[in-house]
Amino acid sequence: TKLMQNNLAPIPELYVSYDSAQKMKMEAADLTSHDLSPRQICDLELLMNGGFNPLKGFLGEEDYNGVVENMRLADGSLWPMPITLDVTEDFAGSIELGQDIALRDQEGVILATMTVTDRWEPNKANEADKVFGADDDAHPAVNYLHNQAGKIYLGGPVTGIQQPMHYDFRGRRDTPNELRAYFRKMGWRKVVAFQTRNPLHRAHQELTFRAAKEAQANLLIHPVVGLTKPGDVDHFTRVRCYEAVLDKYPQSTTTMSLLNLAMRMAGPREAVWHGLIRANHGCTHFIVGRDHAGPGNNSKGEDFYGPYDAQDLYRANQSEIGCEMVDFKHMVWVAERAQYEAIDEIKDKDDVTILNISGTELRRRLAEGLEIPEWFSFPEVVKELRRTKPPRSKQGFTVFFTGFSGSGKSTIANALMVKLMEMGGRPVTLLDGDIVRKNLSSELGFSKEHRDLNIRRIGYVASEITKNGGIAICAPIAPYATTRRAVREDVEAFGAFVEIHVATSIEECEKRDRKGLYKLAREGKIKEFTGISDPYDVPTNPELSVETENVDVDNCAHQVLLKLESMGLIAAE
Ligand code: PPS
Structure with missing residues (x-):
């Protein structure tokens, strides 16, 4: 190969001078604003500072088609990735071609203006196939395309006013x-x-x-x-x-x-x-x-x-x-020679010990607090990783009970809380259905929309507790599977989510009728009552399902403890 050397002349940026930027900031007050998503802010930064040279802005339709179909801009130059400004239909409909719009960060600071030259509805399935290889939501970018990105793309040249602000590093x-x-x-x-x-x-x-x-x-x-x-x-x-x-x-x-x-x-x-x-x-x-x-x-x-x-x-x-x-x-790592070697260059593969730790294995060892050998990583790196990802028995987690009213959720949740507090080590918060409805969600009723809001709030608080190393015990009815899944995702970003179905039958709950609510529901005095006049999606894959008929509360709570132990969430000191 010829030995390349760099040409270190400056490359073009899209920023205007400091003085013009000050002026533009004032004038931009009159422009229609688009609030950039985190991904769009990253893209804009690299557009403006020349990282995406030769692009001069978010792609227009002709460039987009070229990039998607054959990795080339309309002028023929190589560019493999659609850098597009996706917006909602409403926003797209509110502007005219040729108009300047302000591009703002999530706090409303203006970063750039864009002259909108193109507006079109992309064929997202085609983009997924051609750019990412498959129209499959398991691909993170395809998932973004279909489930997060707006329906319409706007394209046009960008005039940079200032870099996105970074406070770290x-x-x-x-x-x-x-x-x-x-x-x-x-x-x-x-x-x-x-x-x-x-x-x-x-x-x-x-x-x-x-x-x-x-x-x-x-x-x-x-x-x-x-x-x-x-x-x-x-x-x-x-x-x-x-x-x-x-x-x-x-x-x-x-x-x-x-x-x-x-x-x-x-x-x-x-x-x-x-x-x-x-x-x-x-x-x-x-x-x-x-x-x-x-x-x-x-x-x-x-x-x-x-x-x-x-x-x-x-x-x-x-x-x-x-x-x-x-x-x-x-x-x-070749153990006998105590050094790293390229796998394809090892001649005596059968006679030496070849060692390797995969990403999955590393995560497992961190989660369980197991040894990470010095041949694999540097002690300083392992120390940092352990600081961020302590073993599961020291991380926060969420126990999420779901079941009918009167199924015994609160009683088991209370017993579990006390048992966990007896063990000590982590703070425990109980987010019981009734407590939450008194404090966090006092203005909400029992429509689907309000129930979802209620559960998402519980999920938000639980994920914050989990992130901060505590134990959140939630005990709402949480009748809808999709909402429970959303809460699981929120929590799993920070720690384990343990879903427990308190599987008391509706007949048994109605028979017990602790609060007299089933009677009222039957008489139509309470509308949309779960199990009577409102649906309950039975959990299909809970971490644990507990029966309460003929089993005492202490035993139910104990089953949960055993589950937590088997998941490595609680451990002997
Ligand atoms: S939900 O669906 O998860 O938001 O419900 P949740 O916050 O757990 O509240 C359930 C408690 O509210 C009482 N209640 C009702 N439940 C179900 N449907 C209707 N229409 C309703 N109206 C009032 C009921 O006492 C529930 O208490 P628990 O603790 O579950 O017995």
């Missing part, structure tokens, strides 16, 4: 031109970039170090801190980990900069996109690994892309990307 964030200036200043003529959304362990350190040696280049660790794959380690933790690993590289050969990119997990197309972005940041080489930017499994449990599809597509477009690929060698 400010010294570690660089625009393409800031990185170019840094490379110029340091005399770095060849730079290999490493893209990552994960903490760096020893295999990554070894691989990046080797890539730099092979390309005879300096190294840029270029982690994504915008949006990555749902469930990833948060970027605050990751950056602390990266900072610890930076010390492990030979001094002044390596630097680290944070990239506020919203990833799409689009595998091959994403690799090409990442390469173009790194070329814009002044890099000459780019590391592409196995399953680069892979989205995980599709709804049939299969891979979306082949493990080396990204490398193939990159190679085919390399000359236009302007950033040479260094392909990832899958690195494994």
